[in-house]
Amino acid sequence: MSEPLIALRGLTVDFDGAPALRGIDLAVAPGEALGLVGESGCGKSVTWLAALGLLPGRARVGGSVRLGGEELLGAPPALLDRVRGGRVAMIFQDPASSLNPVHRIGRQVAEALGLHRGLRGAAARAEARRLLDQVGIPDAGRRLDAYPHELSGGQSQRVMIAMALAGRPELLVADEPTTALDVTIQAQILDLLGALRRETGMALVLISHDLGVVAETCERVAVMYAGRIVEEAPVGRLFDRPTHPYTQGLLGALPPLDGPRRPLAAIPGGVPEPGAMPPGCAFAPRCPQAMAACAAGVPEAIAVEPGHAAACLRAARALVPA
Amino acid sequence: MSAVPLLEATGLTRRYAMRRGLFGRPVEVRAVDGVSLALERGRTLGLVGESGCGKSTTGRLVLGLERPDAGGVAFEGRPMPAPGTPAWRALRARMQMVFQDPLGALDRRMTIGAQIAEPLEIHSIGGRPERVAQLLRDVGLRPDQAGRYPHELSGGQRQRAVLARALATEPALLVCDEPISALDVSIQAQVMNLLVELQARLGTAILFVSHDLRAVRQVSHRVAVMYLGRIVEEGEPDAVLHDPAHPYAQALVSAIPHPGRRQRRILLQGDPPNPADRPSGCAFHPRCPVATTLCAREDPVLKPRPGDGRHVACHVAQGEVPARRAA
Amino acid sequence: MLRFLGFRLLRAAVTIVLVVSFAFVVLRLSGDPAQIIMGADAPPEAIAAFRRAWGLEEPLWLQYLRYFGAILSGDLGRSMRDGREAIALVAERIPATLALTIPALLIKLGLGIPAGITAALHRNSLTDRVVMMLAVAGFTVPSFVLGLLLVLVFAVQLGWLPSGGQEGWRHAILPIVTMGIGGAAVLARFTRSAMLEVLGQPYIRTASAKGVPWRAVVWGHALPNAAIPTVTIIGFMVGSLIAGAVVVESVFSWPGVGRLLVVAVANRDLAVVQCILLLVAATMVTANLVVDLLYGALDPRLRQRTA
Numbered sequence: 008m009s010e011p012l013i014a015l016r017g018l019t020v021d022f023d024g025a026p027a028l029r030g031i032d033l034a035v036a037p038g039e040a041l042g043l044v045g046e047s048g049c050g051k052s053v054t055w056l057a058a059l060g061l062l063p064g065r066a067r068v069g070g071s072v073r074l075g076g077e078e079l080l081g082a083p084p085a086l087l088d089r090v091r092g093g094r095v096a097m098i099f100q101d102p103a104s105s106l107n108p109v110h111r112i113g114r115q116v117a118e119a120l121g122l123h124r125g126l127r128g129a130a131a132r133a134e135a136r137r138l139l140d141q142v143g144i145p146d147a148g149r150r151l152d153a154y155p156h157e158l159s160g161g162q163s164q165r166v167m168i169a170m171a172l173a174g175r176p177e178l179l180v181a182d183e184p185t186t187a188l189d190v191t192i193q194a195q196i197l198d199l200l201g202a203l204r205r206e207t208g209m210a211l212v213l214i215s216h217d218l219g220v221v222a223e224t225c226e227r228v229a230v231m232y233a234g235r236i237v238e239e240a241p242v243g244r245l246f247d248r249p250t251h252p253y254t255q256g257l258l259g260a261l262p263p264l265d266g267p268r269r270p271l272a273a274i275p276g277g278v279p280e281p282g283a284m285p286p287g288c289a290f291a292p293r294c295p296q297a298m299a300a301c302a303a304g305v306p307e308a309i310a311v312e313p314g315h316a317a318a319c320l321r322a323a324r325a326l327v328p329a
Numbered sequence: 330m331s332a333v334p335l336l337e338a339t340g341l342t343r344r345y346a347m348r349r350g351l352f353g354r355p356v357e358v359r360a361v362d363g364v365s366l367a368l369e370r371g372r373t374l375g376l377v378g379e380s381g382c383g384k385s386t387t388g389r390l391v392l393g394l395e396r397p398d399a400g401g402v403a404f405e406g407r408p409m410p411a412p413g414t415p416a417w418r419a420l421r422a423r424m425q426m427v428f429q430d431p432l433g434a435l436d437r438r439m440t441i442g443a444q445i446a447e448p449l450e451i452h453s454i455g456g457r458p459e460r461v462a463q464l465l466r467d468v469g470l471r472p473d474q475a476g477r478y479p480h481e482l483s484g485g486q487r488q489r490a491v492l493a494r495a496l497a498t499e500p501a502l503l504v505c506d507e508p509i510s511a512l513d514v515s516i517q518a519q520v521m522n523l524l525v526e527l528q529a530r531l532g533t534a535i536l537f538v539s540h541d542l543r544a545v546r547q548v549s550h551r552v553a554v555m556y557l558g559r560i561v562e563e564g565e566p567d568a569v570l571h572d573p574a575h576p577y578a579q580a581l582v583s584a585i586p587h588p589g590r591r592q593r594r595i596l597l598q599g600d601p602p603n604p605a606d607r608p609s610g611c612a613f614h615p616r617c618p619v620a621t622t623l624c625a626r627e628d629p630v631l632k633p634r635p636g637d638g639r640h641v642a643c644h645v646a647q648g649e650v651p652a653r654r655a656a
Numbered sequence: 657m658l659r660f661l662g663f664r665l666l667r668a669a670v671t672i673v674l675v676v677s678f679a680f681v682v683l684r685l686s687g688d689p690a691q692i693i694m695g696a697d698a699p700p701e702a703i704a705a706f707r708r709a710w711g712l713e714e715p716l717w718l719q720y721l722r723y724f725g726a727i728l729s730g731d732l733g734r735s736m737r738d739g740r741e742a743i744a745l746v747a748e749r750i751p752a753t754l755a756l757t758i759p760a761l762l763i764k765l766g767l768g769i770p771a772g773i774t775a776a777l778h779r780n781s782l783t784d785r786v787v788m789m790l791a792v793a794g795f796t797v798p799s800f801v802l803g804l805l806l807v808l809v810f811a812v813q814l815g816w817l818p819s820g821g822q823e824g825w826r827h828a829i830l831p832i833v834t835m836g837i838g839g840a841a842v843l844a845r846f847t848r849s850a851m852l853e854v855l856g857q858p859y860i861r862t863a864s865a866k867g868v869p870w871r872a873v874v875w876g877h878a879l880p881n882a883a884i885p886t887v888t889i890i891g892f893m894v895g896s897l898i899a900g901a902v903v904v905e906s907v908f909s910w911p912g913v914g915r916l917l918v919v920a921v922a923n924r925d926l927a928v929v930q931c932i933l934l935l936v937a938a939t940m941v942t943a944n945l946v947v948d949l950l951y952g953a954l955d956p957r958l959r960q961r962t963a
Contacts, residue, residue, distance in 0.1 A: 046513035061864055065780075084870065092866030099858055099865075107859040108957060109880045118876075119866045145599075154956040159600040170866055189379035190540060191597045194584035198596055216514060219586025246588045260518035262547035264570060264587065270525065271547065273518035277483035 012037045012177055012210055013058070013095070018070035020050070020057045020234075025281040027053050029234040030070070032308070035178060040204060040211040042221030042242065044257070045231035048278055051214045054231075055180045059095060060087045093123045096171035100183035102163035106155035112139070113151030116170050123174035138169040143199060161192035168199065178210045179203075185220060197224055218257060222246060227314075230254050233279055233289035236308065240315035250317040252294045288320070296321055333406040335534050336368040336502055340400030341390050343383075347605055356605040360386045362558035363400065365631075370501065371528060373535040375549030375566065377542055377581070379601055383558040384538045388504045391536060392424050393417055404502075422452040425495035429507035431487035435479040441490040442475025448497040464493040467530075469523060485516035492523065496531070504536045509544060521547050542585055546570055554578045557604060557612040560631055563640040574634060574641040576617045611644070619645050619652040664948065668941040675937045676727070676930055680720055688712075689736055689924035710736055723930075732934070733927030735920075742927040746913060746935060750898065752822065753905070753912030756831050757897045763836025764843050764893060769886070771840065772847025776855060777874065787844060794841025803834040803907040820909040831908040835901065839893055846889050850882040857881070884954050887947055895943030899936040 011034035020028040028050045035041050043051045056062050058072045058079060072079040074090060082090075091097070099105045107115060116135040120126040126134055132151065139147035142165040155163060164184060171179055181200065185193035201224060204211055215221050221228055222242055229239040230253065238251040249255045259272030276293045279285055285292050291301040300320055308316040309323045341364045346355040361383040368374050376384045389395045391402055393412045402409040404424070410416035425448075428434045436444060445461050454460070462472035468489040479487055488508065495503060505524070509517040525548055528535060539545050545552050546566040553563040554575065562575040573579040580595045597616045602608055608615050614624040623644050631642040645652045690706045707713050711722065726733060732743045775787040797805075810830060811819035818827050854860065855878055863877045864870070893900075902914035909915070913932060920928035952959050 046515060056861075059865065061861060088867045088869050090867070091864065092868075097865040099862065101858055105858040105862045107863065107877050107881070109884075109955060110877075118868065122867045156957045161600055167862070170862075174867065189601065190542075190584045191379060191580055192600065193586075194580075194594050195596055197586075198594065217586060218514075218588050222588035223586050257514055258588070260515045261588070262518075262521065262543040264543060264546065264585065265567070268547060270522045271518035273522055274515035275519075277485055277516065278513070 010037075011035060012039075013072070013074045015054070015058055016071040016073070018054065018057060018072065019068070020053055020062065021067040022281070023065060026284065027066075027234055027281055028057065029284075029305075031234075031236060033229060033236060033239075035210050035212060037177065038204075038208050038210050039227065040213065040225040042225035042228040043212060043214045043231060044216070044218055044221050044228055046216055046278060048233075048281070049231040050234040051231045052182050055097065055182065055212065055214065059091055059097060059180075061091075061097075088122075092119050092171070092176075093174040094176060095178045095180065096174055096176035097180040097182065098164070098167040098171050098184050101187045102167050102184075103155065103158075103160055103187070105167055106158075106163055108155055110154075111151065112153050112155065112158070112166050116151075116166070116173055119170050119173035135169070135173075138172055139166070141172065141203075142166070142169045143195075144169070159192075160188050161195060164188065164196055165199065168196075168203070172203065172207070175207070176209055178212065180212045180214070182214045183216065184213070186216070193220070200224065218246075218261060230257070233284065234281070235289065235305070235318065237290065237319070238317045239308070244312075244315055248315075250311050250315070250322045251290075251319045252296050252321070253290045254317075256293075256295075288318075334367040335370045335405060336366075336391065336536075337403045337406075338367070338387075338391055338400065339365045339403075341365070341387065341397045341402070342399035343386050343390055343395060344398050358604045359558050359607070360604060361390060361397075364390075364555075364558070364560055365400075366391075366553060366560070366563075368502070368534050368536060370534050371532040372551070373524075373528065373537050373549045375545030375552040376536060376538045376555060377540060377545050377552060378555035379540060379581075381557075381601060381604060382555040383604075384555050385506050387555070388426070388506050388536060388538045392421075392426055392504055394426070422448070422498040423500050424502040424504070425498065425500040427488075427491055427495050427503060427505040427508045430511050431484065431491045432479060434491050435487060437479055440476050440478055441470075441482070441493075445475070445490065445494045445497055448494060452498050454498065460497070464497055467496065467527065468493045469519075483516075484512050485519050488512060488516075488520050489523065492520075492527070496527065496533070499531070500533060502534045502536070504538070506538045507540070508537075510539065510541065517544065524548050542570065542582065554581065557602065557607065559612070559642065560640075561613065561642045563631070568637075568639065574639050574646040575613075575643045576619055576645065577613050580618075611642075621645065621650045621652070623650045664945055668945070671941060672934065672937045675933055676724075677720070679929055679933050680723065680926065683921070683924050683926050683929060684716060684719075687924050689926065692922075692924050693736055706736075723926075727930075727934075732931045735928050736925050737923055737928075742931040745928055746916065746931050749911065749913045749916050752910065753898060753901050753914060755828060756835065756901050756904065756910060756912065759828070759832045760835035760839065760901075761893055761897065763832065764839035765890070767836065768840035768843025769847050771844040773851055773874075773879075773882075775844065775848045776851030779852065784848075788848070791841040791844040791848075794837050795845065797838075799834055799838050799903050800907050802837065803831070803904055806830050806834055807907075820907075822911055827908075827910075831901075831904045831910055834907075835904050843886075843889060843893075847882065847886050850885045851878060853885075854878045854881045880954065884951065887950050887954065891943045891947030891950070894946075895940040896936075898939050899932075 014034040015031050018028055018031040031054050045051045057068045060079065062068065068080060070080065074094060079087065079090065113132060113135050116138055117131040120131045120134050136147050136151055139150055144150050144162060144165050158166065185196050188196060197220065200211060213221055213224050225242055228242050228245045229236050230251065231237065232253050238254045245254065249258055256274040260274060262271060274293055279289055287302040287304055288306050291297040298320065306318045306320050308318045309326065310316045311322050311326060341361050342359065343361040345358045345360055347358045364387050366374060376387060378384045386395065390397050393402065393409050396412060404420060410420060442461050445464055446457050449457050449460060461475055465472050465475060470486060470489050482490065509520050512520060521544060524535065527533065537545060537548055549566050551563065552566045552569050553560045554569065556577050562569060562573065562578045569578060570582055573582045580597045583595045595618065599616055602612065602615065610626045611624045611629050614620040617624065621644065629642045629644050631640055634641050634647055641647065644650050690703045690712060694703050694706055711719060734740060735742050735745055771787050775784040778784050807819045807830060810817045817829055821827055860873060860877055863873045898913055901912055902917060905912045905914035906918055917929065917932045
């Protein structure tokens with residue numbers, strides 16, 4: 008990979024002693040679309056909240072997050088405020104409650120424009136209007152004066168995206184941006200994100216529990232389980248040749264759209280509690296291919312092919328001819 | 330198969346008075362607007378649609394939890410008794426409901442064993458401890474988990490407990506309202522497998538209300554697509570999924586994200602309309618890529634399509650007008 | 657909007673009628689004003705004359721109707737004790753009460769709100785714990801206990817301030833502080849929980865994520881939202897500017913409306929009691945109405961949108 012835009016190294020997060028992230032290594036190249044997939048509690052959102060210093064005070068964050076040449080972890084608030092909404096913007100799952108209910112839409116977009124581009128007054132308003140237009144809000148000029156409760160969920164997410172674009176970000180982190188939306192609206196938002204990426208050349212990190220959403224939008228996918236990345240690969244490769252048993256399990260659990268209907272290959276059991284991580288590989292207790300060695304130590308990510316890595320002992324063994 | 334379906338609903342209509350703002354005057358909203366459906370014993374009907382399309386209300390109407398303003402429900406060929414009457418309560422043992430949020434559906438202060446035994450007590454069914462143990466085994470829990478409280482179980486286990494409670498009275502009909510949407514992908518698969526397996530074993534009929542077309546295909550024998558209080562298309566899941574007839578169903582199907590395949594999606598313009606402000610003619614016409622002038626004027630009827638007999642409510646799909654070319 | 661105002665005014669009128677009727681019934685059934693005001697050993701003729709003069713011999717329902725008729729024509733009656741107009745009697749006490757309650761309100765707002773905000777912003781810190789401990793103490797200790805405590809320390813022990821009476825501003829300090837502390841404690845707790853609720857909302861995270869500095873997040877995004885629930889309790893405090901000092905005025909023998917009420921009730925001096933109740937109900941109702949209108953101003957979700 009060329010010089011990464013942002014690189015996380017050994018990122019860890021503890022909440023009151025319970026580990027939420029157990030060492031994340033992840034890099035995003037300029038202009039790239041990376042999907043981050045996993046089930047609830049796997050740490051996919053926490054990863055990016057931690058990277059941008061958005062976690063509550065009781066979270067203990069360790070490791071390194073470098074944006075260009077700058078270290079973000081432990082950086083002074085002024086630097087973080089410049090980065091957030093500037094070089095890196097973020098949008099969230101529930102658009103309706105992510106907008107401040109007492110401020111007009113225009114003011115909320117203009118606030119970001121003032122912070123990152125120094126625009127005020129009429130100039131900010133005109134630019135806010137252009138942004139609303141760009142994200143496909145009909146009648147943008149009048150919508151500037153609307154309050155969030157007057158918008159539908161899909162429109163609220165468009166406003167969030169407009170706000171994110173205000174700082175001309177190099178990276179947009181979208182945390183489950185369509186989970187709270189209806190399927191047809193989800194399609195609209197994903198389409199919009201793709202179009203904006205083509206127009207602006209920004210990189211995208213799409214956090215989702217939905218493999219399908221990631222597959223359609225991203226070029227590269229990282230799968231997370233229990234606070235670690237278990238597999239990382241180009242999107243086509245991941246779906247064609249999933250290597251980690253957890254990735255295989257996720258794909259098998261997805262009901263197919265065609266072919267005969269048979270029982271789904273459900274993953275037995277449930278995700279481990281953060282306070283009660285199994286020793287070694289966290290997936291081993293649910294894994295159909297687990298061996299005795301899996302409980303011995305946390306497996307490191309192994310490159311099974313250039314650009315395709317899996318943190319699984321089986322994958323590692325397959326590489327070494329017996 | 331007997332001639333009379335287990336459940337038959339005809340022309341179900343439910344209106345609400347909705348107030349806009351603190352001081353607005355109430356507006357009549359038709360949440361469900363003339364829905365007819367039939368469900369055979371041991372079969373599953375999937376009811377899909379987006380939020381506000383009336384699919385959940387239809388589920389409640391079918392159980393008699395809400396009274397329809399028009400239309401009616403027949404269970405085993407007999408009209409549904411009025412809610413609250415002894416006859417209705419007796420019938421309720423044979424019809425159960427499973428909700429989206431298992432934690433909300435369970436009482437936090439009672440063990441799941443006690444909660445599963447509760448319907449047995451209410452409907453005076455004997456042999457409780459053995460029955461509870463059997464039910465727990467049926468849904469893939471261990472009998473010793475009867476002593477657990479809901480918060481001691483995982484999300485998937487809770488939904489299993491909810492299912493065990495619903496199955497306690499050996500219902501002939503199970504209405505599942507978004508039973509898997511609060512669960513993780515791997516757990517969703519567990520619950521879908523369980524539903525299919527239980528149905529094969531117990532012969533329960535299921536009304537499966539969901540926004541997830543994949544899940545609906547996995548568990549259903551028939552599927553009905555709802556839009557703004559009406560069924561707009563009904564048929565075999567594979568027929569509807571692979572060759573949707575109604576433009577809305579086409580958009581819905583094309584919006585399903587699909588790993589490994591990138592195809593062009595049909596993007597609908599705008600948001601689903603407000604039920605309080607129902608468009609004239611076909612309610613879908615303002616968002617429809619192929620709508621004609623007839624569509625804005627005349628309400629299409631759900632009827633078999635000439636040719637393959639697919640039930641669809643669309644002038645264009647019925648061949649009554651040539652489609653306007655999509656822009 | 658007009659319909660809303662009309663509805664609220666009607667409700668206010670009904671509230672006031674109910675309050676006044678309740679007071680009438682309770683006071684009339686609980687004792688004979690003639691006996692109490694004239695004294696138990698007054699000659700029977702004098703008592704009978706008193707009764708006749710004040711119309712106390714008529715049936716209760718007639719007195720009630722007459723009383724309401726008078727109110728509607730703007731006559732709030734006269735004190736049975738000295739024959740002066742009740743309204744004048746009450747009016748001359750109002751400045752004394754406001755001299756306590758307005759500074760006390762300022763203490764409540766000036767101390768309670770910042771304390772609550774600080775505690776919320778430093779949740780679980782030492783500051784938070786100290787503020788909350790003081791707040792719990794401040795609002796669990798009844799004001800007469802707190803008042804007596806302050807008197808014990810500052811008047812009796814230290815001798816810095818007078819223990820009661822109304823001879824100058826120094827006399828007002830202890831009663832003002834007594835009232836202010838209790839109210840500030842309530843407000844601090846309320847503000848803290850409103851603030852914590854708001855700080856946990858996704859839109860606060862959104863503001864941080866778009867690079868708004870934390871101070872501006874607190875002032876521009878959190879406070880306007882936290883103000884919405886806090887306004888209710890402030891409205892209640894404003895509404896009790898007149899009636900809220902009954903206990904404290906009694907403890908510090910401060911000649912305000914509250915003391916007048918206590919004396920009037922003891923005397924079954926109906927006209928005065930009614931007059932005060934009417935005033936209290938009117939301020940409460942007005943404060944409530946203002947709160948409701950403020951809600952609309954603060955929260956666009958409640959604002960009316962009629963076509």
